[in-house]
Amino acid sequence: MNDTPALDNPLxxxxxxxxxxxxxVIMNDMGRSFGELGLTVAEASILQLIERNPDIIQSxxxxxxxxxxxxxxxxxxxxxxKALIExxxxxxxxxxxxxxxxxxxxxxxxxxxxxxxxxRLCQDASPEERxxxxxxxxxxxxxxxL
Amino acid sequence: MNDTPALDNPLxxxxxxxxxxxxxVIMNDMGRSFGELGLTVAEASILQLIERNPDIIQSxxxxxxxxxxxxxxxxxxxxxxKALIExxxxxxxxxxxxxxxxxxxxxxxxxxxxxxxxxRLCQDASPEERxxxxxxxxxxxxxxxL
DNA sequence: TATTGTTATACTCTATAACTATA
DNA sequence: TATAGTTATAGAGTATAACAATA
Numbered sequence: 001m002n003d004t005p006a007l008d009n010p011l012x013x014x015x016x017x018x019x020x021x022x023x024x025v026i027m028n029d030m031g032r033s034f035g036e037l038g039l040t041v042a043e044a045s046i047l048q049l050i051e052r053n054p055d056i057i058q059s060x061x062x063x064x065x066x067x068x069x070x071x072x073x074x075x076x077x078x079x080x081x082k083a084l085i086e087x088x089x090x091x092x093x094x095x096x097x098x099x100x101x102x103x104x105x106x107x108x109x110x111x112x113x114x115x116x117x118x119x120r121l122c123q124d125a126s127p128e129e130r131x132x133x134x135x136x137x138x139x140x141x142x143x144x145x146l
Numbered sequence: 147m148n149d150t151p152a153l154d155n156p157l158x159x160x161x162x163x164x165x166x167x168x169x170x171v172i173m174n175d176m177g178r179s180f181g182e183l184g185l186t187v188a189e190a191s192i193l194q195l196i197e198r199n200p201d202i203i204q205s206x207x208x209x210x211x212x213x214x215x216x217x218x219x220x221x222x223x224x225x226x227x228k229a230l231i232e233x234x235x236x237x238x239x240x241x242x243x244x245x246x247x248x249x250x251x252x253x254x255x256x257x258x259x260x261x262x263x264x265x266r267l268c269q270d271a272s273p274e275e276r277x278x279x280x281x282x283x284x285x286x287x288x289x290x291x292l
Numbered sequence: 293t294a295t296t297g298t299t300a301t302a303c304t305c306t307a308t309a310a311c312t313a314t315a
Numbered sequence: 316t317a318t319a320g321t322t323a324t325a326g327a328g329t330a331t332a333a334c335a336a337t338a
Contacts, residue, residue, distance in 0.1 A: 007199055010194055011211075014264055015267050015279060015280065016263060016267060018279070018283035019168050019283060021286075021287040022169075022286040022287050023166050023168075023169035024212065025290065040328095045163075049155060056153070058296075059296060065155075065157075067329090068329070068330070068331090069296075069297070069298085070298075070300090073297060074298090091338075093295065093337045093338070094295085094296055095297090114160065114162075121161050129282070133161060136279065137161075137165060137168040140168040140171055140172065141164075141167040141168050144171065186304085203319080204319075205320080215320070216307075220321090223321090236319095237319090238314045239313060239314040239320070240318085
């Protein structure tokens, strides 16, 4: 075992630092998990959003997930190439997005991975604490006034 | 005002997603804040760690902050170039790191920015909730068994 | 004019591998 | 053999700008 020599890290008492470190580990874990399905974290997120919002358009996907238009385009193109989603005409400039049958199969696996991950993550938190935590974190990024 | 059309984002009920979104906003804000001091978030973090642990060596800095050796090197080099830290011989392969007088001035400003940021972040959380939150988040990245 | 989507591009962060020097 | 530091490099993720087509 490694006995870390009791170093004083003042950052560990900061919410900002803790969120940053936790996020890195979480994203790494999710990346490995979704990687087994041939997906990036962003792609898996998009699939979940489309599953719940059939016929959503691309710009709404980006807006909901905080992904810029320019970065959303190649992700949607990739999911379309993989035949996980399909497009149908909305108007001349935008198209509705829907899961294909294959996409529905894959998103079911995505949900399974997500649920398992979330369970591991919250194993030591009560439902009440979990709800408070979600409220706190969402207020941080939704206010943006930060 | 923008009336977002009530879209169903299933990710918003996930701790993982919330941590990720909050982290992005926090890091962006910190980046802007430290940018005024001519520092990146990583550099400002390193300065704080050295301030609290004089004569720490480079590998311990990286280990404490979760930065790989290969990425720590240019950060330390940059801080040395800026005359914010200085090196003194530890043994043939490593060197002690300390703040210069200039570094001490800068780190004081860093602490001021950090404190202001943390206050804004936690304005709606009680000290008890804040402590629980820190415990929860640190358990996520420290277990690593995730 | 504003919106949607696309492409090109650049910048930051992070990751691996290979190397030198030292313990 | 393991550790400390360095360099080179590659891959994500994210940012801006410019453009075409459409509303």
